Amino acid sequence: MRARTLGRHVKEGGRNIVRNGWMTFASVSAVTVMLLVVGTFMLLIMNVNHFADTLEGDVEVRVFVERQAEAADQEQLETEITRVPGVDDVAFVPREEGLDNFIASLGDEGEYFETLREENPLNDVFVVQAEEPERTDQVAGQIDSLTHVEDVEYGSNIFNQLFAATDLVRIVGLVLITGLLFTAVFLIANTIKLTIVARKKEIQIMKFVGATNSFIRWPFFIEGLLLGILGCILPIGLLVYGYGRFYDIIGQNTGLEFFEFLPPQVVLFQTAILLLTVGAVVGVWGSLMSVRKFLRV
Amino acid sequence: MIELNDVWKTYPNGVMAMNGMSIYIQSGEFVYVVGPSGAGKSTFIKMIYREERPTRGEILVGGENLAHMKERHVPYLRRNIGVVFQDFKLLPSMNVFENIAFAMEVVEASKPEIRRRVMDVLDIVRLKNKARFQPHELSGGEQQRVSIARAIVNNPDVLICDEPTGNLDPETSWEIMHLLEEINDRGTTIIMATHNREIVNNMRKRVIAIENGRISRDEVRGRYGYES
Numbered sequence: 001m002r003a004r005t006l007g008r009h010v011k012e013g014g015r016n017i018v019r020n021g022w023m024t025f026a027s028v029s030a031v032t033v034m035l036l037v038v039g040t041f042m043l044l045i046m047n048v049n050h051f052a053d054t055l056e057g058d059v060e061v062r063v064f065v066e067r068q069a070e071a072a073d074q075e076q077l078e079t080e081i082t083r084v085p086g087v088d089d090v091a092f093v094p095r096e097e098g099l100d101n102f103i104a105s106l107g108d109e110g111e112y113f114e115t116l117r118e119e120n121p122l123n124d125v126f127v128v129q130a131e132e133p134e135r136t137d138q139v140a141g142q143i144d145s146l147t148h149v150e151d152v153e154y155g156s157n158i159f160n161q162l163f164a165a166t167d168l169v170r171i172v173g174l175v176l177i178t179g180l181l182f183t184a185v186f187l188i189a190n191t192i193k194l195t196i197v198a199r200k201k202e203i204q205i206m207k208f209v210g211a212t213n214s215f216i217r218w219p220f221f222i223e224g225l226l227l228g229i230l231g232c233i234l235p236i237g238l239l240v241y242g243y244g245r246f247y248d249i250i251g252q253n254t255g256l257e258f259f260e261f262l263p264p265q266v267v268l269f270q271t272a273i274l275l276l277t278v279g280a281v282v283g284v285w286g287s288l289m290s291v292r293k294f295l296r297v
Numbered sequence: 298m299i300e301l302n303d304v305w306k307t308y309p310n311g312v313m314a315m316n317g318m319s320i321y322i323q324s325g326e327f328v329y330v331v332g333p334s335g336a337g338k339s340t341f342i343k344m345i346y347r348e349e350r351p352t353r354g355e356i357l358v359g360g361e362n363l364a365h366m367k368e369r370h371v372p373y374l375r376r377n378i379g380v381v382f383q384d385f386k387l388l389p390s391m392n393v394f395e396n397i398a399f400a401m402e403v404v405e406a407s408k409p410e411i412r413r414r415v416m417d418v419l420d421i422v423r424l425k426n427k428a429r430f431q432p433h434e435l436s437g438g439e440q441q442r443v444s445i446a447r448a449i450v451n452n453p454d455v456l457i458c459d460e461p462t463g464n465l466d467p468e469t470s471w472e473i474m475h476l477l478e479e480i481n482d483r484g485t486t487i488i489m490a491t492h493n494r495e496i497v498n499n500m501r502k503r504v505i506a507i508e509n510g511r512i513s514r515d516e517v518r519g520r521y522g523y524e525s
Contacts, residue, residue: 005405210376211403
């Protein structure tokens with residue numbers, strides 16, 4: 001296709017958009033709403049994943065060994081733990097070291113516990129890292145059932161809740177986005193259909209004077225593409241502004257020492273690209289549906 | 298140039314529009330196609346520009362068999378065939394110049410080429426002074442001249458006219474006929490379906506009469522031959 005022809009198709013597509021006024025407005029709005037939701041969830045999911053990543057290093061299971069276990073039993077237990085599926089790393093912390101750490105952690109007041117050194121009340125501990133934080137729960141459960149294990153301890157609740165929340169965010173996002181996606185595609189398809197009907201005579205004449213099918217179809221693809229791209233302007237603008245503000249205000253003061261939200265320059269570019277792509281795909285998809293159904297060329 | 302060999306056409310609803318039609322039309326001829334309504338005139342015309350496919354038989358236009366022509370080659374066939382309709386089929390949203398230029402944009406001609414050629418054909422149909430008029434500002438005869446200009450703008454070898462004078466008064470009809478004759482003199486083959494007895498009997502050309510999907514008469518300088 002020649003550049004001149006492409007220029008013509010773009011001009012025609014643009015003209016159709018203007019001509020269809022209200023339907024253009026409706027379909028662009030649908031794309032806008034959809035992309036706003038897509039963008040918001042994308043930022044949410046990226047941050048939740050980032051949060052999970054940050055925590056990942058801290059996901060460990062503390063295995064308390066029965067005090068009456070012999071050295072041989074401990075060794076036996078260590079090999080058994082290593083064999084539990086999903087275990088990444090096992091470190092042994094003898095009870096003496098545990099007590100040292102405990103006393104050290106108390107600072108000055110720790111000296112009151114110095115006497116405990118005679119009769120150490122602590123257990124020997126294995127610190128186990130799971131390969132995937134999501135599986136900490138299972139790993140801990142399996143270790144708990146081994147002999148000579150007195151107890152296991154891990155941040156089960158927080159993690160389960162976090163992972164459940166992540167999943168919920170993903171599912172809700174996916175359902176919402178799918179619904180809005182189809183609405184947008186449907187509205188775009190309808191807008192294009194209106195154009196096709198309005199231009200029926202023109203299309204018929206184009207066929208008589210020897211226009212190729214692709215020549216006839218192009219303006220409709222361009223129209224869809226433009227509808228999709230128009231729909232992503234507002235969401236990108238709002239998210240860039242909104243997330244920027246949000247980050248300025250609470251991004252670095254989350255109340256959690258170890259966690260900060262992702263900085264805008266990292267996420268917004270990716271989000272904008274995604275929205276642009278989704279907008280364009282939805283637009284072309286919508287026009288493709290109408291062109292196939294209503295444009296018998 | 299145009300050749301039909303034992304062409305049959307049965308529409309899906311069972312209507313048999315063509316029953317073994319054979320004909321040969323030479324390059325540069327002017328041919329009237331006459332016959333009662335429903336005799337197969339329209340089907341014959343539509344087959345030449347591959348709007349309809351034959352059920353059986355072959356149709357050769359410029360050496361190509363339309364019966365087996367691939368769908369994607371049809372546009373290129375049509376660039377070589379101009380079509381003029383009874384109802385003009387002009388686009389009301391475009392002016393005269395644009396209506397004609399449209400046919401050249403579709404074949405991806407350049408802007409200067411379009412301008413030059415459109416002015417040329419407007420000269421031929423004597424509407425140069427009305428290039429910026431909208432179709433509704435023109436008389437029926439003028440509108441038909443615009444549609445003829447559009448049909449010949451891409452220099453087709455064949456011009457097909459489906460009742461071009463059907464909507465026009467006698468005087469205007471003659472204007473159109475003289476224009477068509479002029480175009481024919483430049484070497485364009487013209488095939489014209491018509492019910493206009495006066496024209497056929499006074500401007501003598503080859504007459505092909507179609508009845509029941511067959512050629513019932515084929516005369517070199519024929520007459521209309523029906524009670525209209």
